[in-house]
Amino acid sequence: MKASNSYIGRPMDRVEDLRMVRGRGTYVADVNRPDQLYGVILRSSVAHGKIRSIDFTRALELPGVKLVLTAADLGATVPRIPVRLQPLPELEPFRQPMLADRKVRYVGEPIAVVIAESAAIAEDALEHIDLDIERLPAITNREQVEAAASVLFEDHGSNTAITWKALLGDADAAFKTADYVRRERFQIQRHTAMFMEPRGFVAEWDAEAAKLTVWGAAKLAWHNRRVLAAALGLDEDAVNLVEVDVGGGFGSRGEFYPEDYLIPAAAKIMQRPVKWTEDRREHMMSSNHAREIECNVEIAVSRDGRFLGLRGQIWADIGAYLRTNGSMGPRNVAQFMSGPYCFGNVDLKCSMLTTNKTPSGSYRGPGRFETDFIRERLIDIVARELKIDRLELRRRNLVADSQMPYRLPFITPSDSSNELDSGDYHAVFERCLKEFGWEERSKLRGKLVDGYYHGLGIGSFIEGGAAGPKEDARLVLETDGSLSVYLGSSAIGQGLETIMAQIAADATELPFEKITVNHGSTSHVKDGYGSYHSRSTVMGGSSILLAGEKLKELIRETAAKRFNCGPAEILIDGEQVSYAGNHLSLSKLSAVPLEVEASFYNTKHTWAYGTQAAHVAVDPGTGEVKVVDYLSVEDVGRMINPLTLHGQAIGAIVQGLGGALLEHLVYDTEGQLLTGSFADYLLPTASDFPNIRSITLELKPCPNNPLGAKGAGEGGVIPVGGVIGNAVADALFHLNVQPLELPLSPPRIWELIEEAHQQQLGSS
Amino acid sequence: MKPPIFEYASPSTIAEAVSLLASRDGNAKVISGGQSLMPMLAFRLASPELLVDLKQLKDLNTIIIRDDGVRLGAKVRWCDIESDKRLDRSHPLLAEAIKHVAHYQVRNRGTVGGSLAHADPSAEMPGVTLTCDGLMTIVGSRGMRIEKASDFFIGPLTTSLEPDEIITEVHLPSWPADRRWAFREFARRKGDFAMAGVALFYDLDQENRAVDAHIGVIGVSDCPIRLTAAEAALNGNALTEETFSAVVAAAKGSIDPPSDIHASGAYRRALLGTLLGRGLHQSASRGETNASPI
Amino acid sequence: MQVQFELNGEAVITDVEPRTTLADCIRDGLRKTGTHVGCEHGVCGACTVLINGDAVRACLVLAVQVQGDKVVTIEGLSGDELSPLQVAFRKHHALQCGFCTPGFITTAHALLTNEPNVNEERVRDVLSGNLCRCTGYIPIVEAVLDARIHYARGEE
Missing domain, CATH: 3.30.365.10 (Aldehyde oxidase/xanthine dehydrogenase, molybdopterin binding domain)
Structure with a gap:
């Protein structure tokens, strides 16, 4: 890698900006296909109830209305959205069906899809669908969960899904002998990512080739392709998810939602492209909510201000279904409550409650925002009551550099542990x-x-990043000497194209301007993981570094054949290769593009x-x-x-x-x-x-x-x-x-x- | 979120506009700036058969300032008021209040007539009009009438306007140069509807006692209201802490604000007391120093 | 219904339903997709365009209402070269996902055109009608303040 004059570390102006500031970006709502139809979702206005009947005869009579799709059209078993992160068997019962099947469990739950010649006509049709729903008591808070006037999932029988436990040392023993114990009740409100570009898809089924193309992928194209292909009964190769410009993610966008399936399914049925653009009102009731917890937590402290333990019960309101990453926030609240401090003994439980509200998922810093409020507030309360300066109290308990790597609590039922890697917190x-x-x-x-x-x-904090298992990069030295980077990471507004070009420039020693970064679409690399858990720079960037080394090897090998020498004798010097005083421009090196692939694997955060x-x-x-x-x-x-x-x-x-x-x-x-x-x-x-x-x-x-x-x-x-x-x-x-x-x-x-x-x- | 189907007409005279409105049995609506109506259409909370656009009507977009006060044409926009520096003298209360209306883009299009007709209980223009004994000129099938603000705002988003009527002008009576006044409101964010707001003015008699007190409030009832008890507590009294406390107490005692997702009624009552207290102090100091608002 | 207006300096005639918003007309009918739609109820500001020089929300205007007017969108603010505001946005990293950016730039362009000597408070006041979820607004305000000088000289 280039050691001097490196692009890494420089405040490069973003390449993305050149199109975005001129209105030349392409977001999914800007994608239009010839002869396209428009989809609109009929959503439940009832929080909890049994669907008695859906009559859409009048809707179909409206000029321009082509199709009304309900759960009955999705086969004997309505496909459900798989859990992506922490896919424990005990979470299976809470997965969301692609369309409400017999029951509705939150206001905003998709019941039907209307396909029409325009979005306005499809919305008109919504007013002509007669829906008969038998109302059940709504569960909207912990008191109602405990009173159990009704349950969301009759087969499960309780509104508590599962309970996460974070354990370290022996908390009960620590609390028994501690000089000072303080208990408080905390509550964090439901709020969410609220990215600016509404979600959307354009799906097109090519019947002749039996291929499906879906524009509007974000964050997780490869995972979502697997889910979509399985739900539609297609081979993965028959599905291409295309990532265009993405208007913000923050953990919420790009997870698999019902519409990820419904719009392609409708396109396949109609044999015409179908476009769907979420409106802001439905965004607020359909995209993941986040962060709603309440808890009773206690802290044990020695007389001289050493933290001895954290103990408590947390209740996370996950809404009506356990979506793809619905466990992350609740799990993280328990696992990371100790933050950057030494507590020694931890015993925290976090129960996930199902309620008749929009399902929840990750929002930037999932669980961590919540748990840091609890911890840092507790620390200040302790400081006041023990009359210890609150700065001093923190100094006494921050994890020291010498303690690294520092073990965090063990978490069940996923049976996983984690450790802080390095840092000078003080x-x-x-x-x-x-x-x-x-x-x-x-x-x-x-x-x-x-x-x-x-x-x-x-307040002090830790931020986890770089989730594994891996990320893939493919580098192609084009015949004109430019470099194309294809990457499994996704661009959600974070400047990926610029950052990855900087890394690629250093990895290959090619000029930044000669590099184009292509990302996030399933056609780019065989496998990809995407952008979540602050992982794209570390994972995608490291895979580019590895691929850069391979590309340089390939360049040397190719040049060696031209110069009739050994690869080790070839010098790569900017945009040319040299051997014994002879130079050859990279643009003249090969008649075919030179291509390499590499994966970066990682198990540590x-x-x-x-x-x-x-x-x-x-x-x-x-x-x-x-x-x-x-x-x-x-x-x-x-x-x-x-x-x-x-x-x-x-x-x-x-x-x-x-x-x-x-x-x-x-x-x-x-x-x-x-x-x-x-x-x-x-x-x-x-x-x-x-x-x-x-x-x-x-x-x-x-x-x-x-x-x-x-x-x-x-x-x-x-x-x-x-x-x-x-x-x-x-x-x-x-x-x-x-x-x-x-x-x-x-x-x-x-x-x-x-x-x-x-x-x-x-x-x- | 697409509006429902409607027809659209853009008449070039008021008579034509009125007759279009009259032709639909209450199912036609006026649109001008559309800054209140368009969101309602987007949410399908309104579904008129016909929209009658005032765009081509002449003479409704002027601000006339004469000895008898300020006349605002119905199509006068917030940005027109903001940029008319004459109003800083001719009607400082109006100029100050309008600074709080919505955001830049909405201010470039939203109109005085639209706000009055929409009659949002938290909106500034209805509050100022009521506080200042404003008079609306209204034209309909039965001709022209002049309506007092106190008779115009009758309930939540409800006015005395008939379906075939159009507001053409609002007249705010003349404003003495040495009048004491204040406008205060508090919203969660800049440009949001106020959780509570108060417009007040009074004059001083020769003994420096307040006379002709007007105190109007927004955001604490289902429409803008005048606080007559608070006005009574101010009238005839010197501008002292004691007087102001009595005015605030009378105000808080005479309102029963609703609770909603943004604030409880109890908070709104307390907030109104805070704003009124601050406004009274501001009004008292304003006359002495002509100082900028505190 | 037919409506005729000027879009980015060119005369257009198009057929729309009366209920079509100006935003949808420009995007779907005229395929100028730089104007973004973020809320459709007049709060987010992403769809801001200029009508006769005034910044307005294109989702709160019906297409039929701009009969005879001059409409300018983000596409109309620059050719191949970036405008001074666009340069400033890039320099200050005033955009991340870029979705709200056209609305901010059209709004700021109208503001600086009318008030080239605007101060920070006024910039913040005006931009409070546009939502951005990525940047925290600080670099956007810096970019607009930085671009003032070009408007003062009469360069746009």
Whole structure:
């Protein structure tokens, strides 16, 4: 690999931007096929019920309506969506059918597909479908789960699916002898990724060739092809999933949803291309929700402030079905609650509850955002009660460099364990305090300035990345001397084409400008895994590095034949090869493209880590929380492109602030989603959080991959809830306000202040 | 999310527009900026047979400022109000309130008439019109009528407008230069509908006591309302902490705000008290120093 | 129903149902897909276009309402060379997935054209009508502020 003048580490302007800033990108809604029809989904407006009948006669009479597809058309057994991550046999009963089959279990569940000459006509037809649903009691919260007025899955008999357990040491013994034990109840609200481009597909069945092409793949094309082919009874080779520009993912987009099957199935039936574009309202009730948990957690601490144990019960509301990655958040809450700290003894259980709400799945930092709120808030509560400085308390318990690799709790029923790879957690913590000006700002703590109480908050985090098992890359030196990179990783907005071209340029020593990166479509490489768990840079990038070595070998071998020498005698020098003073341009090297493939395998995760600090100002009159300043310091081992990495950090922090202060998917007790528009689901806007800073360090390269990089797409979001919660508590220290739930909306802050006033009145 | 089927007409005179509206037994609707109607059509919450576009109607987009006050044509857009610097003097309350309406793109198209006819309980224009004793000029099949704001807003998204009527103008009475006033609202984010808001003004008599107090609120009822008890607590009194506390207490005691997903009624009541208190202080200091809002 | 208007400087005549939004008309009928549709209820700003120079949400306008108007979309803001705003967006990494970007650039173009001396607060105020889920807005604001100088000189 090129050692000097490397592209890796440089803030290269993105190649993607050249099309995107001019409106020349191609997103799935921009794909049109000749003679295409349009699909629209009939969704349940009832949260829980038995389908008595569906009558679509009147709908079919509307001019332009071609087909109404219901579960009855999908065979004797309606195909169900397989669980992708942690596919335990005990999760089988909770898989979602492609169309509601006899029962509906959430508002928004697909019941039928209408195919028509235009989307508007298909929507008109929805109003002419007569649906008879016998209502059952809706289960929308833990109280209703426990009261068990009805169960979602009669065969299973309970609304609790499974319980994850995270175990380390002997927590009960630790709690028995601890000097101090503190227990609290926490709650995190349901919210979600809410990427800007609605999902969509264009599916086309070529009857002659018996091949299906589907535009609109994202994140996981190869996995989804396997699922789709199986559900349609096709060979994998007969299905091509095409990834065009993708308008954001954040864990939610690209998972296999019912529409991933329904639209291709309709195209196959109609023998005409079918296009479906999700609208925002249906996005809010159909794409994965995330993060809704409540818990009782206790912490054991020694008199001198050493953490001795974490113990507790968590309930995760996963919604109506266990979708592809519905286990990740709940499992992670238990597994990673100890975060970057030494606890020694952990006993955490997380029960997944099925409810009549939209199914949930991963959203950036799944489980980690939630668990960091709980842990960092607990630490501040302990510090206050033990009268130990909260910075000092953290210093005493952060995992030390010398303890690496550091073992995390064992998790069942998946029977897996994990260990932190490397890091100087203390150094990053101190760096954050220094860059933030913690000491200077501390003078404002608790002060009322111009009507606002000021407070500071801090929290440290770990971010897992680089999930295995592998990623594939194929490099093709074209006959004109340019390089085409084909990759199993997917582009979801993270600048993949630029980052991978930088790595490929260093790996092959070719100029950046000569490299084109092709990604995410099943035609590019035989197998691919995609972009999740902050894995694309590490996994895809490492596979390019390996492929680069192979390509250079092949170039030497090819050149050796031309020069009649041994491959070892060939020098590769930029865009030419040399032997004994003779030069040959790569564009003249071979009459056929030179092609190599390589896979990078990995069983160990990367662990980026960091510390964030916030300065907030709270208006006690309105409950408004102003973020005066926010800083993140993270060590990612090695940066590929500082520009895009910085973008990941800042963007993730603002998403975290949305989760901490604004965003909430609200249901009523009947299971109706009350936040079905952007007027009610509040995303951060340009005027909300003007002061966010991020510093990225390269202190401890990852020992487990040739790049030394650690996945860093999610870290920013992880600690934000805890940091903001701590800052609000600090601002309202005089009232002993302790935020234990999110979001910290103005009405919620006002209530906390009111409650604190009442308590102070009562105790005085 | 595609709108339902409807017909569309773009008449060039008011008479023609009115007759089109009258021809559909209440199933025709006016569209101008469309910034409230279009989302309702997208969600299929409205399904008119016919939309009558005011686009070609002349003379409805002017701001006239005379001794008797400010007249806003129905097609005057928020951006027109924002950029008309005369209003900073002629009607500062209006100018200030309109700064809070929606976002840039909506402000470039949303109109005064549309907002009044839509009558959202959290919207600024209906609140200001009611607070300022505004008068609507309305044209329909039976001719022209002038309606007081207090008779116009009658319930949630409900006005006294008949299906065949069009608002052509709103008249806000003249504004003395030394009038004390404030506009305060609080929303979750910039441009969102207010969780509560207050528009207030009064004049001072020779003993510096408040007279002719007007206090109107938005977001705390099913339509904009005037708080007569709070006005009474202000009228005839000096601008003291004591007076302001009494006004706030009267205001909080006279509203019963609804609860919804964004806030409880209790919060809205407290919030209104906060905003009113701050507005009163702002109004008091404004006259002395002409200072910018605190 | 026939509607006639000017799109990016060219006269177009097209046949639409009255219920067709301007956004759908431009994208589906006229196949200019740079204008993106993110919510269809007038909040996200991705579909922002210029009508007679004003930035408006194309999902909140019916195609039949732009009869005789001048409409400019993202495609109309530059030729082969990037416009100053587009250069600034790239330089500041003001986009990630790029879906919201056309709406931000059309909005910012209208703003800078009318108010070339705009300050940061005003930029944030105006851009608060456009949603971006990737960037956290900070680089977008920086890019718009950076591009001001080109509008002050009258270059666009």
